[in-house]
Amino acid sequence: MEKQKKQQFETEVIHHGYDSSIYQGSLAPPIFQTSTFSFQTAQQGEKRFAGEEEGYIYSRLGNPTVKMLEDRIAALENGDAGLAFGSGMAAVSAVLIALSKSHDHILCSQGIYGCTFGLLQLMKEKYEISHSFSTMQTEDEIRKAIRPETTCIYIETPINPTMAIIDLEMVSSIAKEHNIKVVVDNTFCSPYLQKPLNIGCDIVIHSATKYIGGHGDVIAGLIVGNKETMKEIAMTTLKDIGGVMSPFDAWLLIRGLKTLHVRMDRHCDNAMYMFEQLKSHPVVEKVFYPGDKDSSTYPIVEKQMKSGGGLISFTVKGGKEEAQKVLNELKLIKIAVSLGDAETLIQHPATMTHAVVPKENRDQMGITESLLRLSVGLEGKEDIWSDLKQALDAINS
Numbered sequence: 518m519e520k521q522k523k524q525q526f527e528t529e530v531i532h533h534g535y536d537s538s539i540y541q542g543s544l545a546p547p548i549f550q551t552s553t554f555s556f557q558t559a560q561q562g563e564k565r566f567a568g569e570e571e572g573y574i575y576s577r578l579g580n581p582t583v584k585m586l587e588d589r590i591a592a593l594e595n596g597d598a599g600l601a602f603g604s605g606m607a608a609v610s611a612v613l614i615a616l617s618k619s620h621d622h623i624l625c626s627q628g629i630y631g632c633t634f635g636l637l638q639l640m641k642e643k644y645e646i647s648h649s650f651s652t653m654q655t656e657d658e659i660r661k662a663i664r665p666e667t668t669c670i671y672i673e674t675p676i677n678p679t680m681a682i683i684d685l686e687m688v689s690s691i692a693k694e695h696n697i698k699v700v701v702d703n704t705f706c707s708p709y710l711q712k713p714l715n716i717g718c719d720i721v722i723h724s725a726t727k728y729i730g731g732h733g734d735v736i737a738g739l740i741v742g743n744k745e746t747m748k749e750i751a752m753t754t755l756k757d758i759g760g761v762m763s764p765f766d767a768w769l770l771i772r773g774l775k776t777l778h779v780r781m782d783r784h785c786d787n788a789m790y791m792f793e794q795l796k797s798h799p800v801v802e803k804v805f806y807p808g809d810k811d812s813s814t815y816p817i818v819e820k821q822m823k824s825g826g827g828l829i830s831f832t833v834k835g836g837k838e839e840a841q842k843v844l845n846e847l848k849l850i851k852i853a854v855s856l857g858d859a860e861t862l863i864q865h866p867a868t869m870t871h872a873v874v875p876k877e878n879r880d881q882m883g884i885t886e887s888l889l890r891l892s893v894g895l896e897g898k899e900d901i902w903s904d905l906k907q908a909l910d911a912i913n914s
Protein backbone atom coordinates (compact mmCIF):
# COMPACT_ATOMS: atom_id res chain seq x y z
CA MET A 518 0.00 0.00 0.00
CA GLU A 519 1.13 3.51 -0.74
CA LYS A 520 2.62 5.28 2.22
CA GLN A 521 -0.02 7.55 3.65
CA LYS A 522 0.62 11.08 4.82
CA LYS A 523 1.07 11.03 8.56
CA GLN A 524 -1.94 12.42 10.36
CA GLN A 525 -2.64 13.14 14.00
CA PHE A 526 -2.39 10.19 16.40
CA GLU A 527 -6.13 10.40 17.07
CA THR A 528 -6.80 10.05 13.34
CA GLU A 529 -4.25 7.30 12.73
CA VAL A 530 -5.70 5.03 15.45
CA ILE A 531 -8.97 5.06 13.52
CA HIS A 532 -7.92 5.19 9.87
CA HIS A 533 -4.31 4.16 9.30
CA GLY A 534 -3.83 1.64 6.49
CA TYR A 535 -7.46 0.87 5.77
CA ASP A 536 -9.17 1.71 2.50
CA SER A 537 -12.82 0.66 2.74
CA SER A 538 -13.40 1.17 -0.99
CA ILE A 539 -11.42 -2.02 -1.70
CA TYR A 540 -13.90 -3.95 0.47
CA GLN A 541 -17.26 -2.79 -0.90
CA GLY A 542 -17.28 0.14 1.48
CA SER A 543 -17.25 -2.01 4.61
CA LEU A 544 -16.59 0.48 7.42
CA ALA A 545 -15.20 -2.23 9.68
CA PRO A 546 -12.29 -4.14 8.15
CA PRO A 547 -12.93 -7.72 7.03
CA ILE A 548 -11.65 -10.66 9.09
CA PHE A 549 -9.65 -12.92 6.79
CA GLN A 550 -10.45 -16.05 8.77
CA THR A 551 -8.39 -18.38 6.65
CA SER A 552 -5.48 -20.67 7.37
CA THR A 553 -4.11 -20.72 3.85
CA PHE A 554 -4.16 -18.85 0.53
CA SER A 555 -4.54 -20.57 -2.84
CA PHE A 556 -2.15 -19.83 -5.69
CA GLN A 557 -3.39 -19.30 -9.24
CA THR A 558 -0.59 -21.37 -10.69
CA ALA A 559 2.26 -23.57 -9.51
CA GLN A 560 4.67 -20.88 -10.68
CA GLN A 561 2.96 -18.28 -8.55
CA GLY A 562 3.37 -20.55 -5.53
CA GLU A 563 7.03 -21.01 -6.37
CA LYS A 564 7.55 -17.25 -6.66
CA ARG A 565 5.82 -16.50 -3.38
CA PHE A 566 7.94 -19.04 -1.53
CA ALA A 567 11.05 -17.66 -3.17
CA GLY A 568 10.08 -14.16 -2.03
CA GLU A 569 9.97 -12.97 -5.65
CA GLU A 570 6.32 -12.04 -5.55
CA GLU A 571 4.38 -10.26 -2.83
CA GLY A 572 1.36 -12.11 -1.53
CA TYR A 573 0.06 -14.36 1.17
CA ILE A 574 0.95 -18.03 1.57
CA TYR A 575 -0.25 -19.35 4.91
CA SER A 576 -1.59 -17.44 7.92
CA ARG A 577 1.33 -18.29 10.22
CA LEU A 578 3.51 -16.40 7.72
CA GLY A 579 1.09 -13.50 7.34
CA ASN A 580 -2.59 -12.64 7.14
CA PRO A 581 -4.25 -9.48 5.77
CA THR A 582 -6.24 -8.65 8.94
CA VAL A 583 -3.18 -9.21 11.12
CA LYS A 584 -1.05 -7.18 8.70
CA MET A 585 -3.42 -4.26 8.95
CA LEU A 586 -2.96 -4.21 12.73
CA GLU A 587 0.82 -4.58 12.38
CA ASP A 588 0.97 -1.58 10.06
CA ARG A 589 -1.24 0.47 12.32
CA ILE A 590 0.75 -0.16 15.52
CA ALA A 591 3.96 0.61 13.61
CA ALA A 592 2.53 3.98 12.59
CA LEU A 593 1.37 4.72 16.14
CA GLU A 594 4.77 3.93 17.64
CA ASN A 595 6.48 5.85 14.85
CA GLY A 596 8.40 2.77 13.69
CA ASP A 597 9.00 1.14 10.30
CA ALA A 598 7.26 -2.18 10.86
CA GLY A 599 5.23 -4.14 13.37
CA LEU A 600 4.56 -7.79 14.16
CA ALA A 601 1.67 -9.42 15.97
CA PHE A 602 1.80 -12.35 18.41
CA GLY A 603 -0.62 -14.60 20.21
CA SER A 604 0.30 -13.09 23.58
CA GLY A 605 2.53 -10.45 25.11
CA MET A 606 4.84 -13.23 26.30
CA ALA A 607 5.04 -14.70 22.78
CA ALA A 608 6.23 -11.24 21.71
CA VAL A 609 8.73 -10.90 24.59
CA SER A 610 10.18 -14.37 23.99
CA ALA A 611 10.39 -13.91 20.20
CA VAL A 612 12.34 -10.66 20.68
CA LEU A 613 14.70 -11.89 23.41
CA ILE A 614 15.46 -15.17 21.65
CA ALA A 615 16.04 -13.36 18.35
CA LEU A 616 18.45 -10.88 19.92
CA SER A 617 20.60 -13.30 21.90
CA LYS A 618 22.66 -16.45 21.57
CA SER A 619 24.40 -18.52 24.23
CA HIS A 620 26.94 -16.64 26.38
CA ASP A 621 25.30 -13.30 25.62
CA HIS A 622 24.09 -11.13 28.47
CA ILE A 623 20.81 -9.23 28.80
CA LEU A 624 20.74 -6.21 31.10
CA CYS A 625 17.31 -5.64 32.62
CA SER A 626 15.59 -2.92 34.55
CA GLN A 627 15.25 -3.68 38.25
CA GLY A 628 11.67 -4.84 38.09
CA ILE A 629 10.15 -6.61 35.13
CA TYR A 630 6.97 -8.53 34.40
CA GLY A 631 6.90 -11.81 36.37
CA CYS A 632 6.76 -14.11 33.32
CA THR A 633 9.57 -12.18 31.61
CA PHE A 634 11.59 -12.95 34.72
CA GLY A 635 10.63 -16.62 34.33
CA LEU A 636 11.66 -16.59 30.66
CA LEU A 637 15.07 -15.08 31.48
CA GLN A 638 15.58 -17.76 34.10
CA LEU A 639 14.79 -20.44 31.52
CA MET A 640 17.14 -18.86 28.97
CA LYS A 641 19.90 -18.90 31.57
CA GLU A 642 19.36 -22.51 32.57
CA LYS A 643 18.84 -23.96 29.11
CA TYR A 644 20.83 -21.74 26.77
CA GLU A 645 23.45 -20.06 28.98
CA ILE A 646 22.14 -16.61 28.17
CA SER A 647 22.77 -14.61 31.32
CA HIS A 648 20.99 -11.57 32.69
CA SER A 649 21.36 -9.08 35.49
CA PHE A 650 19.39 -6.16 36.87
CA SER A 651 20.11 -2.50 37.29
CA THR A 652 17.97 0.33 38.59
CA MET A 653 19.50 2.40 35.71
CA GLN A 654 19.07 5.62 37.65
CA THR A 655 22.45 7.16 36.73
CA GLU A 656 24.79 7.01 33.74
CA ASP A 657 27.45 5.55 35.96
CA GLU A 658 25.20 2.78 37.12
CA ILE A 659 24.28 1.84 33.55
CA ARG A 660 27.89 1.89 32.34
CA LYS A 661 28.97 -0.33 35.22
CA ALA A 662 26.19 -2.83 34.54
CA ILE A 663 27.09 -3.25 30.85
CA ARG A 664 29.38 -6.22 30.20
CA PRO A 665 31.43 -7.01 27.09
CA GLU A 666 28.89 -9.73 26.25
CA THR A 667 25.80 -7.52 26.77
CA THR A 668 23.76 -7.56 23.55
CA CYS A 669 20.46 -6.22 24.77
CA ILE A 670 19.07 -3.85 27.38
CA TYR A 671 15.53 -4.75 28.37
CA ILE A 672 13.46 -2.07 30.08
CA GLU A 673 10.06 -1.50 31.56
CA THR A 674 9.21 2.07 32.48
CA PRO A 675 7.14 2.75 34.50
CA ILE A 676 8.30 -0.46 36.15
CA ASN A 677 5.74 -3.08 37.02
CA PRO A 678 4.54 -2.88 39.76
CA THR A 679 6.62 -0.27 41.61
CA MET A 680 6.20 2.54 39.04
CA ALA A 681 9.89 3.43 39.11
CA ILE A 682 10.90 5.50 36.09
CA ILE A 683 13.91 5.05 33.80
CA ASP A 684 15.24 7.79 31.55
CA LEU A 685 14.99 6.17 28.11
CA GLU A 686 17.05 8.89 26.44
CA MET A 687 19.92 8.34 28.86
CA VAL A 688 19.87 4.56 28.47
CA SER A 689 19.61 4.58 24.68
CA SER A 690 22.45 7.05 24.21
CA ILE A 691 24.80 4.89 26.33
CA ALA A 692 23.57 1.72 24.58
CA LYS A 693 24.41 3.27 21.18
CA GLU A 694 28.04 3.79 22.24
CA HIS A 695 28.25 0.04 22.86
CA ASN A 696 26.12 -1.06 19.91
CA ILE A 697 23.58 -2.64 22.25
CA LYS A 698 19.90 -2.89 21.31
CA VAL A 699 17.39 -1.30 23.67
CA VAL A 700 14.06 -3.09 24.02
CA VAL A 701 11.21 -1.39 25.87
CA ASP A 702 8.10 -3.11 27.18
CA ASN A 703 5.71 -0.20 26.65
CA THR A 704 2.60 -2.01 27.90
CA PHE A 705 1.93 0.37 30.81
CA CYS A 706 1.91 3.45 28.58
CA SER A 707 0.58 2.41 25.18
CA PRO A 708 1.88 4.49 22.28
CA TYR A 709 -0.46 7.29 23.32
CA LEU A 710 1.57 8.09 26.44
CA GLN A 711 5.11 7.12 25.44
CA LYS A 712 6.94 6.48 22.17
CA PRO A 713 10.33 4.89 22.97
CA LEU A 714 11.40 4.70 19.30
CA ASN A 715 11.29 8.49 19.12
CA ILE A 716 13.84 8.61 21.95
CA GLY A 717 16.31 6.26 20.25
CA CYS A 718 15.20 2.86 21.55
CA ASP A 719 15.22 -0.02 19.05
CA ILE A 720 12.25 -2.27 19.73
CA VAL A 721 8.96 -1.66 21.50
CA ILE A 722 6.91 -4.52 22.93
CA HIS A 723 3.27 -4.46 23.99
CA SER A 724 1.08 -6.86 25.77
CA ALA A 725 -1.85 -5.79 23.58
CA THR A 726 -4.01 -7.64 26.09
CA LYS A 727 -3.92 -4.46 28.17
CA TYR A 728 -4.57 -0.87 26.98
CA ILE A 729 -4.42 -1.60 23.25
CA GLY A 730 -7.26 -4.14 23.40
CA GLY A 731 -8.70 -2.20 26.31
CA HIS A 732 -11.72 -4.38 26.96
CA GLY A 733 -10.29 -7.43 28.71
CA ASP A 734 -11.38 -9.86 26.00
CA VAL A 735 -8.22 -10.82 24.13
CA ILE A 736 -4.68 -12.07 24.87
CA ALA A 737 -2.21 -10.66 22.36
CA GLY A 738 1.21 -9.13 21.79
CA LEU A 739 2.71 -6.59 19.40
CA ILE A 740 6.21 -5.38 18.59
CA VAL A 741 7.55 -2.50 16.52
CA GLY A 742 11.05 -1.82 15.24
CA ASN A 743 13.07 -1.28 12.08
CA LYS A 744 12.21 -3.23 8.91
CA GLU A 745 15.31 -5.40 8.96
CA THR A 746 14.89 -6.60 12.57
CA MET A 747 11.16 -7.13 12.15
CA LYS A 748 11.75 -9.18 9.01
CA GLU A 749 14.34 -11.29 10.78
CA ILE A 750 11.98 -11.95 13.70
CA ALA A 751 9.09 -12.68 11.30
CA MET A 752 11.18 -15.31 9.51
CA THR A 753 12.60 -16.93 12.66
CA THR A 754 11.18 -16.62 16.15
CA LEU A 755 7.70 -15.67 14.95
CA LYS A 756 7.34 -18.14 12.08
CA ASP A 757 9.30 -21.04 13.54
CA ILE A 758 8.29 -20.82 17.19
CA GLY A 759 4.85 -19.94 15.90
CA GLY A 760 3.20 -17.75 18.53
CA VAL A 761 1.06 -15.98 15.94
CA MET A 762 -2.06 -13.87 16.40
CA SER A 763 -5.40 -15.05 15.06
CA PRO A 764 -7.21 -12.86 12.49
CA PHE A 765 -10.17 -12.45 14.84
CA ASP A 766 -7.96 -11.24 17.68
CA ALA A 767 -6.33 -8.78 15.28
CA TRP A 768 -9.79 -7.51 14.39
CA LEU A 769 -10.67 -7.05 18.07
CA LEU A 770 -7.48 -5.06 18.59
CA ILE A 771 -8.12 -2.87 15.53
CA ARG A 772 -11.50 -2.15 17.07
CA GLY A 773 -10.02 -1.50 20.53
CA LEU A 774 -7.35 0.82 19.16
CA LYS A 775 -9.93 3.19 17.70
CA THR A 776 -10.74 4.52 21.17
CA LEU A 777 -7.24 4.29 22.68
CA HIS A 778 -6.71 8.05 23.03
CA VAL A 779 -10.13 8.66 24.56
CA ARG A 780 -9.78 5.77 27.00
CA MET A 781 -6.22 6.70 28.01
CA ASP A 782 -7.20 10.28 28.80
CA ARG A 783 -9.94 9.04 31.11
CA HIS A 784 -7.73 6.34 32.69
CA CYS A 785 -5.17 9.07 33.45
CA ASP A 786 -7.74 11.52 34.88
CA ASN A 787 -9.28 8.86 37.08
CA ALA A 788 -5.86 7.65 38.23
CA MET A 789 -4.77 11.17 39.18
CA TYR A 790 -7.93 11.53 41.26
CA MET A 791 -7.32 8.18 42.97
CA PHE A 792 -3.70 9.13 43.63
CA GLU A 793 -4.77 12.34 45.37
CA GLN A 794 -7.31 10.49 47.51
CA LEU A 795 -4.99 7.60 48.39
CA LYS A 796 -2.24 9.97 49.53
CA SER A 797 -4.35 11.28 52.37
CA HIS A 798 -5.88 8.04 53.60
CA PRO A 799 -4.55 7.12 57.08
CA VAL A 800 -4.12 3.42 56.29
CA VAL A 801 -2.07 4.05 53.16
CA GLU A 802 1.67 4.22 53.72
CA LYS A 803 3.18 5.02 50.35
CA VAL A 804 1.66 5.71 46.97
CA PHE A 805 3.58 5.23 43.76
CA TYR A 806 2.25 7.03 40.70
CA PRO A 807 4.23 8.36 37.71
CA GLY A 808 2.07 11.49 37.77
CA ASP A 809 3.30 12.38 41.29
CA LYS A 810 4.78 15.85 40.83
CA ASP A 811 6.76 15.56 44.09
CA SER A 812 8.63 12.48 42.93
CA SER A 813 12.35 12.90 42.14
CA THR A 814 11.81 11.23 38.76
CA TYR A 815 8.92 13.49 37.71
CA PRO A 816 11.15 15.53 35.34
CA ILE A 817 11.78 12.31 33.39
CA VAL A 818 8.05 11.58 33.29
CA GLU A 819 7.46 15.08 31.92
CA LYS A 820 10.12 14.53 29.29
CA GLN A 821 9.08 11.11 27.98
CA MET A 822 5.45 10.54 28.94
CA LYS A 823 2.36 12.45 27.92
CA SER A 824 0.72 11.80 31.29
CA GLY A 825 1.02 9.68 34.43
CA GLY A 826 -0.94 6.68 33.14
CA GLY A 827 -3.66 4.55 34.66
CA LEU A 828 -1.71 2.46 37.16
CA ILE A 829 -1.04 3.17 40.81
CA SER A 830 0.68 1.07 43.43
CA PHE A 831 0.42 1.66 47.15
CA THR A 832 1.32 0.02 50.40
CA VAL A 833 -1.01 -0.31 53.34
CA LYS A 834 0.02 -0.29 56.98
CA GLY A 835 0.64 -3.87 58.08
CA GLY A 836 1.50 -6.77 55.81
CA LYS A 837 0.00 -9.50 53.70
CA GLU A 838 -3.01 -9.97 55.98
CA GLU A 839 -4.04 -6.31 55.79
CA ALA A 840 -3.42 -6.16 52.04
CA GLN A 841 -5.61 -9.21 51.48
CA LYS A 842 -8.28 -7.81 53.76
CA VAL A 843 -8.54 -4.68 51.60
CA LEU A 844 -9.08 -6.85 48.51
CA ASN A 845 -11.74 -8.92 50.23
CA GLU A 846 -13.71 -5.85 51.28
CA LEU A 847 -14.02 -4.50 47.73
CA LYS A 848 -17.34 -4.61 45.90
CA LEU A 849 -17.06 -2.63 42.66
CA ILE A 850 -13.33 -3.06 42.08
CA LYS A 851 -12.46 -6.53 40.84
CA ILE A 852 -9.63 -8.64 42.26
CA ALA A 853 -7.84 -9.59 39.08
CA VAL A 854 -4.46 -9.47 37.41
CA SER A 855 -4.17 -7.75 34.02
CA LEU A 856 -4.67 -4.05 33.54
CA GLY A 857 -5.91 -1.45 31.12
CA ASP A 858 -9.50 -2.64 31.06
CA ALA A 859 -12.67 -0.57 31.45
CA GLU A 860 -13.13 -2.21 34.86
CA THR A 861 -10.95 -1.12 37.78
CA LEU A 862 -8.77 -4.07 38.79
CA ILE A 863 -6.62 -4.62 41.84
CA GLN A 864 -4.07 -7.30 42.61
CA HIS A 865 -1.48 -8.29 45.20
CA PRO A 866 1.84 -8.63 43.29
CA ALA A 867 3.69 -10.61 46.00
CA THR A 868 1.20 -13.49 45.80
CA MET A 869 -0.07 -13.00 42.25
CA THR A 870 1.84 -11.49 39.28
CA HIS A 871 5.22 -11.68 41.00
CA ALA A 872 4.74 -14.84 43.04
CA VAL A 873 7.13 -16.66 40.66
CA VAL A 874 9.87 -14.16 41.50
CA PRO A 875 11.96 -15.36 44.49
CA LYS A 876 11.45 -13.28 47.63
CA GLU A 877 15.01 -11.99 47.51
CA ASN A 878 14.47 -10.54 44.02
CA ARG A 879 11.05 -9.24 45.02
CA ASP A 880 12.64 -7.37 47.92
CA GLN A 881 15.19 -5.85 45.53
CA MET A 882 12.37 -4.78 43.24
CA GLY A 883 10.49 -3.21 46.16
CA ILE A 884 7.59 -5.64 45.97
CA THR A 885 6.62 -5.95 49.61
CA GLU A 886 3.79 -8.01 51.10
CA SER A 887 1.72 -4.89 51.72
CA LEU A 888 1.96 -3.58 48.14
CA LEU A 889 -1.18 -3.48 46.01
CA ARG A 890 -1.43 -2.55 42.34
CA LEU A 891 -4.48 -0.76 41.08
CA SER A 892 -5.41 -0.52 37.41
CA VAL A 893 -7.78 2.41 37.42
CA GLY A 894 -10.69 1.81 35.07
CA LEU A 895 -13.21 3.98 33.29
CA GLU A 896 -16.00 3.96 35.89
CA GLY A 897 -17.02 7.15 37.67
CA LYS A 898 -14.03 8.23 39.74
CA GLU A 899 -16.08 8.92 42.86
CA ASP A 900 -17.56 5.43 42.73
CA ILE A 901 -14.11 3.87 42.37
CA TRP A 902 -12.80 5.87 45.33
CA SER A 903 -15.79 5.23 47.53
CA ASP A 904 -15.33 1.47 47.07
CA LEU A 905 -11.60 1.57 47.77
CA LYS A 906 -12.10 3.94 50.71
CA GLN A 907 -14.60 1.69 52.46
CA ALA A 908 -12.20 -1.26 52.02
CA LEU A 909 -9.29 0.74 53.46
CA ASP A 910 -11.47 2.04 56.30
CA ALA A 911 -12.27 -1.56 57.18
CA ILE A 912 -8.67 -2.44 58.09
CA ASN A 913 -8.50 0.55 60.40
CA SER A 914 -11.42 -0.59 62.46
Ligand SMILES: *Cc1c(COP(=O)(O)O)cnc(C)c1O
Nearest residue numbers: 604605606630677704724726737
Ligand atom coordinates in the same frame (compact mmCIF):
# COMPACT_ATOMS: atom_id res chain seq x y z
C1 LIG B 1 0.68 -8.56 30.78
C2 LIG B 1 2.07 -8.13 30.54
C3 LIG B 1 2.95 -8.90 29.78
C4 LIG B 1 2.57 -10.24 29.19
O1 LIG B 1 1.55 -10.14 28.26
P1 LIG B 1 0.47 -11.32 27.97
O2 LIG B 1 -0.38 -10.70 26.92
O3 LIG B 1 -0.24 -11.61 29.24
O4 LIG B 1 1.24 -12.50 27.51
C5 LIG B 1 4.23 -8.40 29.57
N1 LIG B 1 4.62 -7.22 30.11
C6 LIG B 1 3.82 -6.47 30.85
C7 LIG B 1 4.30 -5.18 31.42
C8 LIG B 1 2.51 -6.89 31.10
O5 LIG B 1 1.70 -6.15 31.87
